[in-house]
Amino acid sequence: MAVDTRIAAQLRDVHHRFGEVGVLRDVALTVRSGEIVAIVGPSGCGKTTLLRIVAGLLTPSGGEVARPDSGVGFVFQEPALLAWRRVDSNARLLARGDDAIVDHLLAVSGLLEHRHKWPHELSGGMKMRLSLVRSLAARPHLLLLDEPFGALDQITRHRLHDEFGALHESEGFSALLVTHSIDEAVYLADRVLVMSSAPGRIVGEFAVPFPRPRSDHLRYSSEFAALVGNVARSLYRYAGDA
Amino acid sequence: MNEIRPPASPRTSAHRSPRLARLAPPLAAFGVVIAGWYGLAYSLDNNFASADGSALIIPPPHQLFVGLNAATVSRIASATWVSLGTAAVGFLLAILVGVVLGVAMSFSRSLESALWPWLIAVQVTPVIVLTPIIVRVVGASFTARLIVTVLIAFFPIASNTLFGMRSVGTALHDVFTLAGASRWHRLIHLQLPAASPAIFAGLRVSAGLAVIGAVVGDFFFTRGTPGLGRLITFFFQDTRSGPMFVTALIAALIGLCFFLAVAALRRLLVSPWHRP
Amino acid sequence: MASPLTSRVTRAVIAIVLGGALAACGTDATNTDDQNTPSTNVTTTNATDSAANAGQLATVCDSPVVVQTDWYPQTEHGGIYELLGDDYVVDAERGATTGSLVFRGTDTGIDLEVRAGGPFIESPVVTEMFLDDTITLGYVGSDVALSRYAEAPTLAVFNALTINPQVILWDESKHPGVSTIAEIAAEVRAISVFGDRPYMRYLVAQGVVPADKVDTNYKGVLMLATDDIAHQGFATSEPFRYANLESGAVATAYQLVHDAGWTSYPQNLAINKLRLEPLRPCLAALVPMMQQAQIDFIESPDRTVATILDVVERLDTTWSQSPELAAYAVATMERLGIVGNGTTPIFGDFESPRLDDFIARAVPILREQGLPIPDIVAGDIATNEFLDADITMP
Numbered sequence: 001m002a003v004d005t006r007i008a009a010q011l012r013d014v015h016h017r018f019g020e021v022g023v024l025r026d027v028a029l030t031v032r033s034g035e036i037v038a039i040v041g042p043s044g045c046g047k048t049t050l051l052r053i054v055a056g057l058l059t060p061s062g063g064e065v066a067r068p069d070s071g072v073g074f075v076f077q078e079p080a081l082l083a084w085r086r087v088d089s090n091a092r093l094l095a096r097g098d099d100a101i102v103d104h105l106l107a108v109s110g111l112l113e114h115r116h117k118w119p120h121e122l123s124g125g126m127k128m129r130l131s132l133v134r135s136l137a138a139r140p141h142l143l144l145l146d147e148p149f150g151a152l153d154q155i156t157r158h159r160l161h162d163e164f165g166a167l168h169e170s171e172g173f174s175a176l177l178v179t180h181s182i183d184e185a186v187y188l189a190d191r192v193l194v195m196s197s198a199p200g201r202i203v204g205e206f207a208v209p210f211p212r213p214r215s216d217h218l219r220y221s222s223e224f225a226a227l228v229g230n231v232a233r234s235l236y237r238y239a240g241d242a
Numbered sequence: 243m244n245e246i247r248p249p250a251s252p253r254t255s256a257h258r259s260p261r262l263a264r265l266a267p268p269l270a271a272f273g274v275v276i277a278g279w280y281g282l283a284y285s286l287d288n289n290f291a292s293a294d295g296s297a298l299i300i301p302p303p304h305q306l307f308v309g310l311n312a313a314t315v316s317r318i319a320s321a322t323w324v325s326l327g328t329a330a331v332g333f334l335l336a337i338l339v340g341v342v343l344g345v346a347m348s349f350s351r352s353l354e355s356a357l358w359p360w361l362i363a364v365q366v367t368p369v370i371v372l373t374p375i376i377v378r379v380v381g382a383s384f385t386a387r388l389i390v391t392v393l394i395a396f397f398p399i400a401s402n403t404l405f406g407m408r409s410v411g412t413a414l415h416d417v418f419t420l421a422g423a424s425r426w427h428r429l430i431h432l433q434l435p436a437a438s439p440a441i442f443a444g445l446r447v448s449a450g451l452a453v454i455g456a457v458v459g460d461f462f463f464t465r466g467t468p469g470l471g472r473l474i475t476f477f478f479q480d481t482r483s484g485p486m487f488v489t490a491l492i493a494a495l496i497g498l499c500f501f502l503a504v505a506a507l508r509r510l511l512v513s514p515w516h517r518p
Numbered sequence: 519m520a521s522p523l524t525s526r527v528t529r530a531v532i533a534i535v536l537g538g539a540l541a542a543c544g545t546d547a548t549n550t551d552d553q554n555t556p557s558t559n560v561t562t563t564n565a566t567d568s569a570a571n572a573g574q575l576a577t578v579c580d581s582p583v584v585v586q587t588d589w590y591p592q593t594e595h596g597g598i599y600e601l602l603g604d605d606y607v608v609d610a611e612r613g614a615t616t617g618s619l620v621f622r623g624t625d626t627g628i629d630l631e632v633r634a635g636g637p638f639i640e641s642p643v644v645t646e647m648f649l650d651d652t653i654t655l656g657y658v659g660s661d662v663a664l665s666r667y668a669e670a671p672t673l674a675v676f677n678a679l680t681i682n683p684q685v686i687l688w689d690e691s692k693h694p695g696v697s698t699i700a701e702i703a704a705e706v707r708a709i710s711v712f713g714d715r716p717y718m719r720y721l722v723a724q725g726v727v728p729a730d731k732v733d734t735n736y737k738g739v740l741m742l743a744t745d746d747i748a749h750q751g752f753a754t755s756e757p758f759r760y761a762n763l764e765s766g767a768v769a770t771a772y773q774l775v776h777d778a779g780w781t782s783y784p785q786n787l788a789i790n791k792l793r794l795e796p797l798r799p800c801l802a803a804l805v806p807m808m809q810q811a812q813i814d815f816i817e818s819p820d821r822t823v824a825t826i827l828d829v830v831e832r833l834d835t836t837w838s839q840s841p842e843l844a845a846y847a848v849a850t851m852e853r854l855g856i857v858g859n860g861t862t863p864i865f866g867d868f869e870s871p872r873l874d875d876f877i878a879r880a881v882p883i884l885r886e887q888g889l890p891i892p893d894i895v896a897g898d899i900a901t902n903e904f905l906d907a908d909i910t911m912p
Contacts, residue, residue, distance in 0.1 A: 083515050093421075292669040293668070293669055296669045298670070480665055481645040
């Protein structure tokens, strides 16, 4: 595919099967530079598989995938930190010798004063922040996130949403986020894609018009609720789809 | 308004008792062992029927050092040197062999399925069966002693290394894959550190086994300076119970030291960051 | 001193007379030492008439007299089994054989219990003698008596084997012309012995055997055919076994460790020295019987050899003896002087120059091993006082 610097990632006709089982079917999507795209869908619909294909961790059974040459960042469901390294060592893991960015990211995430601690001494939220810092320290053009905030309590999650938003503002990466929380998808993303159940395909797309920076009170506005409702209806309609 | 006073801080009494409370159980156990030892020594018929009142079967604790003249101490020292050397070098070799085998098997399922039954076979085969073969091939040398020690001690390390290597989470592996890490890099910076708690669990067991291998294996190395194992039988033949027990205790102490060394290393390298 | 022949005839006559008197009266005969023994001008002996005391034994000895041997039953133990009556019973689990103590056909009225050693005892013989109050006598070599004197002193009362049958042997065909341990040590790969034996330490200290050639792994396997070594054995046993190996006869040559300088008296009947006083009366009566029984055995071994072979079979272990091996052993014991008078005519005595000399050689070796041995003399570990000075091997 032609390299278009305005595009962070693109999938065309991607399909994938594990053995006999079809997991993804006719997936086409584009992530533009600087954009946050969220994917919602029922469990088992192949969202994680899709993300791994975009990351290059998995080669699809068919279709074309374009991703940035410099590679992608990936934030997993669990923090996936190296328990035997302290916070700052973990943060530095993927940085290409650039200490300044690491310190900056740690400061922004409120981890700077904890940088000599071991991961097990951090709370769940702090571990997730560190995981984000680690990925962003490599200055990826594209950040992939697989339900990163799912294990956290609501207060921490909302706080991290805003921190993520702030990081996105300052670092300017593109992101493809997979989540089962429609609230989260709408709050964070510029566009929300709806996937059907397995074999998954994109069955809906919603633009999120809310301006940035977004803050908590947005969650309680009627426009927000309406959009969430639309996405939800779309999801439920296709949830039983074969 | 009356202030609600907090309860008086129990700091002063709590400050002293934890130290004592921690020491009490091991001291009590030690006391029970000593008491049992005395009980045994004094309940055995005719244990003290010798001409000088020394024990014929089991010396009580205060008689342990009877018979330790210069010549005997020198014999025990030589035997200790032999066994300690065998155990120490054997242990290090067992670590090397165990880790390499564990890592190799973790890389290749076919290697694992090929090797694993043989490793188990070596583990369960009594050493007395293997030692004559070893001695035939390499002679009754220090090398042979090392081989025997390694054979007895390596298995828990190999098995735990394999287990530890396999227990690294997929997400962590993905982090390294996405970063384009080489196989070597992944091994050194991800797999081995992640496996280290399991490896240390194996080291703990093998520390004792290495000493056992050195001391028991000594029975089959019947030329040259005897190690602690053979020396014990020599003392037995002369019914020198004091030196015999002292030698056995030294063997136990060596095992304890090895164990403590592993524990100390673990405290340094693993404990700070490890939470299962 | 009257000639041995005369005194023997005299005593035989008196024995018959007295034996008849005993049978008739069934009462104890009095001790007739001074009257009946013509020659008394020898060393300190209670010159008791052993035949006369046959009936007296029950009054001075507890029943059973227990003898703890050091190995499985073998012809070297013949002198003791000679005293075992035909009513013996074998306890295979304990390795003990018990029967009437019979001297030259006369039932003494008490029992004899012969205990096998080796795997049947948990501790060495001397230790057993101190742990077990029921043991009367045990087989204790002079070297062992020295080693253990400090905490387990024993007193040897009768020397059953004058020359130690222990040898180092080798394959003669592979090493022709070799006749000494020193020579064979230079030629073979190793000399294999059982454990850390003092005699081997002695040979190493003398420079006869290089230290790095000593292998303490010997367990009785006859391996000269397959291995270029020399190993320990007994002149009374291994040469015969090798000559009759099923896998092919091996011609062996050997040297007695005695001839190499280790002149220990190997198999003495000894007591726990702490019990000397209570045992005196019994020893006075019993020791001469043991002397005579040993001679009787060598001269006419058939009956007792049959007993030994039977006991071995009943013990049902891996140990085996054959009539041919027994015959070979008896012949070898005679030929090499293993059973013999030594340099004095008294049978079974401990000869002072030899024992003093041995102690002088052995004590440094044993002390270097770490054994705490006090300064002792021959009289501490052996006594001739219970021997009948007239009993001699013809």
